[in-house]
Amino acid sequence: MTLASVLTAAQMRDAEQVAMAAGVTEYALMERAGAAAAEIIWRAGAKRDLLVLCGPGNNGGDGFVIARLLRARGVPVRVAALGESRTESSRTARAAWNGPIEPLADAAPATQMVDALFGTGLSRGLDTAVADQLAMLTAQASFSYAIDLPSGVETDSGALLSRVPAFGICIALGALKPAHLLYPAAGCFERLLCADIGTEAPDRICRLEPPALAIPAAAAHKYSRGLVAIVGGAMAGASRLASHAAARSGAGMVRHIGLESPIGGPDAIVALQGDEADEVTALLSDQRLAAVVAGPGLGRDDRARARLASVLTCGRPLVLDADALTLLGEENASAVPAGSILTPHEGEFVRLFGDLPGSKIDKALKAARRSGAVIIYKGADCVIAAPDGRAAVATGASSWLSTAGTGDVLAGLVAGRLAVTGDPFRAACEAVWLHGDAARRAGAAFIADDLIMQFPAVIASRL
Numbered sequence: 001m002t003l004a005s006v007l008t009a010a011q012m013r014d015a016e017q018v019a020m021a022a023g024v025t026e027y028a029l030m031e032r033a034g035a036a037a038a039e040i041i042w043r044a045g046a047k048r049d050l051l052v053l054c055g056p057g058n059n060g061g062d063g064f065v066i067a068r069l070l071r072a073r074g075v076p077v078r079v080a081a082l083g084e085s086r087t088e089s090s091r092t093a094r095a096a097w098n099g100p101i102e103p104l105a106d107a108a109p110a111t112q113m114v115d116a117l118f119g120t121g122l123s124r125g126l127d128t129a130v131a132d133q134l135a136m137l138t139a140q141a142s143f144s145y146a147i148d149l150p151s152g153v154e155t156d157s158g159a160l161l162s163r164v165p166a167f168g169i170c171i172a173l174g175a176l177k178p179a180h181l182l183y184p185a186a187g188c189f190e191r192l193l194c195a196d197i198g199t200e201a202p203d204r205i206c207r208l209e210p211p212a213l214a215i216p217a218a219a220a221h222k223y224s225r226g227l228v229a230i231v232g233g234a235m236a237g238a239s240r241l242a243s244h245a246a247a248r249s250g251a252g253m254v255r256h257i258g259l260e261s262p263i264g265g266p267d268a269i270v271a272l273q274g275d276e277a278d279e280v281t282a283l284l285s286d287q288r289l290a291a292v293v294a295g296p297g298l299g300r301d302d303r304a305r306a307r308l309a310s311v312l313t314c315g316r317p318l319v320l321d322a323d324a325l326t327l328l329g330e331e332n333a334s335a336v337p338a339g340s341i342l343t344p345h346e347g348e349f350v351r352l353f354g355d356l357p358g359s360k361i362d363k364a365l366k367a368a369r370r371s372g373a374v375i376i377y378k379g380a381d382c383v384i385a386a387p388d389g390r391a392a393v394a395t396g397a398s399s400w401l402s403t404a405g406t407g408d409v410l411a412g413l414v415a416g417r418l419a420v421t422g423d424p425f426r427a428a429c430e431a432v433w434l435h436g437d438a439a440r441r442a443g444a445a446f447i448a449d450d451l452i453m454q455f456p457a458v459i460a461s462r463l
């Protein structure tokens with residue numbers, strides 16, 4: 001397990017049980033958690049006065065450990081508790097604090113504030129008075145820390161069960177939980193750190209990490225580096241963006257199959273005209289094609305439908321986006337060949353797969369299993385899911401990405417990385433990360449074309 005692993009509340013409990021079966025007591029885990037969090041708080045806030053809010057469970061127990069360890073370092077610490085401690089470990093931590101405890105309702109603000117009210121597994125929202133007091137104390141503090149999770153978030157879905165304030169740092173304990181990456185919970189803190197407490201767990205679901213990319217082999221040629229085709233349609237600009245993105249993705253060659261010729265844009269892109277579906281079929285019969293994109297600018301009329309049918313039966317690895325997803329949704333997602341990559345946003349996802357139960361991660365995994373395709377479920381939190389149960393979650397993307405054409409750019413980039421790697425899940429992960437980093441570098445008020453110009457530098461940074 002890495003500290004990028006994402007565990008549900010049940011999986012975290014299992015990980016805790018495994019550690020306890022190996023001889024580590026629950027209280028020892030609490031001491032580790034409190035020590036790791038105290039170290040982070042010490043580095044961030046040093047000796048500034050600190051208020052620790054402790055809840056009745058083990059999250060509150062972590063709070064008592066933090067309070068004790070920082071007091072020992074000379075930090076002026078006050079503790080405010082929400083009633084009695086109800087678990088054995090939290091009672092032990094409370095006794096070891098051995099200092100004054102104020103009622104939460106009476107607590108006055110401090111420069112630093114620690115929220116150790118509720119953590120993993122919370123099933124109901126905080127009482128309004130408690131949530132309001134937490135919000136007031138957080139707003140008044142210059143430094144605020146949420147221990148494990150901001151109190152009031154639902155661990156597995158990222159939903160808010162009650163009012164949750166905005167924290168400075170969230171200190172995840174042992175592993176990330178879905179709520180650290182899924183909105184709205186993921187928007188309740190500025191920085192996320194994960195503290196190692198020595199627990200082990202499977203790492204099928206992870207936060208998306210920066211990829212390790214390779215330079216072309218010495219003997220590489222344009223076909224060995226990956227040949228991409230983009231099948232355009234009624235709106236040439238969108239498929240041109242996808243083509244241009246693929247061209248700067250590291251792939252060897254890009255062909256644009258449009259309704260008109262020439263297409264404009266970089267001359268390195270081979271512009272082909274294919275008006276009729278049988279022409280598209282013929283152009284896609286090249287066995288060297290390592291990725292075919294359809295959707296951006298395809299259109300939704302009968303001609304688009306016929307062009308999509310040519311794509312779906314071409315036998316080459318596919319990336320389906322935008323209009324292709326809409327046309328598929330009207331008919332049947334099962335027409336998607338296994339091994340494809342689908343890049344739906346919220347609306348397209350629901351049209352394709354219906355209103356599936358569970359968190360965004362659960363939904364993406366179900367859709368991947370059902371369709372046999374890798375799913376890139378886009379949004380501020382972007383979930384990449386594979387049919388074999390792996391998933392990666394990207395979060396914190398630039399909100400400037402909410403501009404026309406960035407999805408077309410992503411589709412082209414995904415296809416380019418698919419052509420380079422031949423591995424749909426890896427390609428999807430690489431592309432989402434590169435796209436996000438290009439947006440970070442592009443800064444403010446960029447347009448989709450600007451993102452593409454960042455790709456060479458972004459790729460260079462990962463070689």
Ligand SMILES: NC(=O)C1=CN([C@@H]2O[C@H](COP(=O)(O)OP(=O)(O)OC[C@H]3O[C@@H](n4cnc5c(N)ncnc54)[C@H](O)[C@@H]3O)[C@@H](O)[C@H]2O)[C@H](O)CC1
Nearest residue numbers: 016029030033057058059060062118119120124125126148
């Ligand atoms: N998993 C680990 O390896 C470790 C986790 N640690 C910390 O423990 C918490 C989870 O602790 P738990 O006791 O299960 O939950 P809470 O602290 O959130 O408290 C539950 C407690 O509160 C009651 N309750 C629930 N909701 C409400 C509400 N809205 N209002 C009032 N009371 C409520 C509920 O009935 C329970 O009594 C995890 O996050 C870590 O911080 C340890 O550090 C050990 C290692």
Ligand SMILES: [K+]
Nearest residue numbers: 115118147149
């Ligand atoms: K908390």
